[in-house]
Amino acid sequence: MTARGSMLVLAGIGLVISVYLTSTHYADVAPVCTGLSDCLRVQRSVYAEWVGIPVALIGVIGYAGILAALARDGAVRRLIVAFFALVGAGFSGYLTWAEAAQIDAFCQWCLVSAGIMVALAVLSSLRVLRS
Amino acid sequence: VSARRDLAGVAALAAVVVAGMIAVGEATVKEVPQAPRAGSALAGVAEVRAQLDGIPQDGAALGGPGAPVTLVEFLDLQCPFCAQWDLKVLPSVLERVRRGRLRIVMRPLHFLGPDSGKAVSVAGAVAAQDRLWQFVDIFFHNQGEENSGYVTDAFLRRVAAAVPGLDAGRALAESGSPAAQKLTEDANEEAKRVRLESTPSFLAGRTGGKLHSLAVSYDPDEFLAALDKAAR
Numbered sequence: 001m002t003a004r005g006s007m008l009v010l011a012g013i014g015l016v017i018s019v020y021l022t023s024t025h026y027a028d029v030a031p032v033c034t035g036l037s038d039c040l041r042v043q044r045s046v047y048a049e050w051v052g053i054p055v056a057l058i059g060v061i062g063y064a065g066i067l068a069a070l071a072r073d074g075a076v077r078r079l080i081v082a083f084f085a086l087v088g089a090g091f092s093g094y095l096t097w098a099e100a101a102q103i104d105a106f107c108q109w110c111l112v113s114a115g116i117m118v119a120l121a122v123l124s125s126l127r128v129l130r131s
Numbered sequence: 132v133s134a135r136r137d138l139a140g141v142a143a144l145a146a147v148v149v150a151g152m153i154a155v156g157e158a159t160v161k162e163v164p165q166a167p168r169a170g171s172a173l174a175g176v177a178e179v180r181a182q183l184d185g186i187p188q189d190g191a192a193l194g195g196p197g198a199p200v201t202l203v204e205f206l207d208l209q210c211p212f213c214a215q216w217d218l219k220v221l222p223s224v225l226e227r228v229r230r231g232r233l234r235i236v237m238r239p240l241h242f243l244g245p246d247s248g249k250a251v252s253v254a255g256a257v258a259a260q261d262r263l264w265q266f267v268d269i270f271f272h273n274q275g276e277e278n279s280g281y282v283t284d285a286f287l288r289r290v291a292a293a294v295p296g297l298d299a300g301r302a303l304a305e306s307g308s309p310a311a312q313k314l315t316e317d318a319n320e321e322a323k324r325v326r327l328e329s330t331p332s333f334l335a336g337r338t339g340g341k342l343h344s345l346a347v348s349y350d351p352d353e354f355l356a357a358l359d360k361a362a363r
Contacts, residue, residue: 044280046160050152075137083141090149094156102160105280128138 003127004070007081007120011066014116017109018059025054031109038105045105047098055095059113062088066120078128085120092117175272176293179265182225188261191314194234200227200362202235203334203342205318205327206267207242208250209278213331214271215349221268223351224358233358234338237263238318242330246282248315253287253302255311262297269293335361 001009024031025043033039042048048055062084069080092114099106187195202224206213227233239255241248250270257266269290275281284303291299305311325334325344333345335358343361348354 038280041280041283044278046276046279047156050156051159079137079141082138083145086142086145087148087152090145091152094149094153125138125142128141129134131134 003123004073007123007127008067008070010116010120010123011063011070014113014120015060015063015067017113017116018056018063021056021109022054022060025056031107034108036106037108037111039107039109041105042099042103042107042110045098045103047095047103055091058091059088062117075131078124078131082121082124082128085117085124088117089114089121173269173273173289173293175269179268179272180295182222183265183268186225186229186264188264190258190261191237191239191263192234193237193264194228195231196234198228198231198234199338200233200358201336201338201342202233202345202358203238203321204235205238205240205322205330205332207240207247207330208254208267208270209243209247209274209282210330211274211277212347214274216331216347217268217271219349220351220354223355227355237267238321239263239267239315240318240322240330241315244278246278246280250282250287251315252306252311253291255314256302256305256308257291257294257297258314259305259310260297260302262294265294266291266297266302337362 021031021043025048030040031043050058065084066081066088069077069084092110095110096114099110183193186193189196206217224233224235228235239251241251254263254266257263273286273290287306288299288303291297291302322332331347333347334342335345336342345357345361348357
């Protein structure tokens with residue numbers, strides 16, 4: 001699979017996760033969670049929103065932006081994908097720190113999404129360098 | 132070279148955006164009340180001990196049964212205004228309780244959400260050990276944001292463990308019992324009967340007589356003056 005194909009799959013999975021977490025946020029119901037994590041605690045923490053916007057919704061916007069930019073190939077589009085993915089990876093890193101250091105709980109969906117963003121950042125950066 | 136320069140530019144721009152988002156996010160988070168984290172000290176423990184030591188308690192009632200005036204307080208453990216009243220006004224009110232002139236009966240409600248239910252269940256079990264007022268007072272000193280998930284078993288256990296003479300383990304274990312639930316069931320029933328719409332709310336009057344609704348004030352002198360008026 002090409003780097004672009006891999007990124008399309010990863011961003012698609014990320015988008016599904018973000019849409020799911022956005023829906024549970026607005027419905028105020030607990031996301032499906034493993035016994036090892038505490039998704040409800042994370043969802044109800046002060047870090048679940050950024051300036052009143054659910055962080056899951058920011059994820060939806062980020063993944064949608066990446067998918068839109070990946071729809072066609074081109075030098076500028078490659079830079080746009082890299083920009084979205086780097087911002088996403090950085091912000092996900094901050095949220096993962098908040099889970100560990102401030103909330104004392106993890107949500108497996110957030111961790112998977114953070115991992116996807118890091119992978120997208122690496123792949124998109126390599127794609128720019130190889131162009 | 133050009134690709135590297137482009138990527139460096141994009142990475143720098145992304146770093147600026149992320150730094151801005153984190154700065155704004157942290158500024159917003161700091162404005163929200165936070166319950167203490169595991170391992171950090173609870174606030175208000177010494178003050179609460181000093182305020183309540185030596186005052187008799189019987190279930191939800193604080194003060195001797197022979198006090199001429201009764202004050203009923205409806206509250207929700209998650210309610211920030213209840214905590215505000217507790218911290219600002221209660222100390223002055225307690226002076227009267229200590230002198231035997233007033234008895235306060237707490238009516239803790241399950242009003243604001245699931246975390247309130249969890250907290251009030253433990254409060255019910257704590258009341259059975261006649262330590263309700265210390266538990267609620269320490270809870271209020273360490274209150275977090277409504278329904279943010281801070282009301283965990285661990286948090287409730289820490290608050291209970293800070294109350295002298297209270298068996299915290301027993302209180303947690305008994306929190307689901309019908310006896311523990313009765314405290315809030317009775318409170319909810321009375322709140323419905325008096326058509327209470329918000330917390331904190333108060334009823335006051337001569338002990339054994341008709342109780343009247345009392346306006347909420349966060350000024351101790353103003354609240355005591357209204358209490359005097361209701362007790363005439």
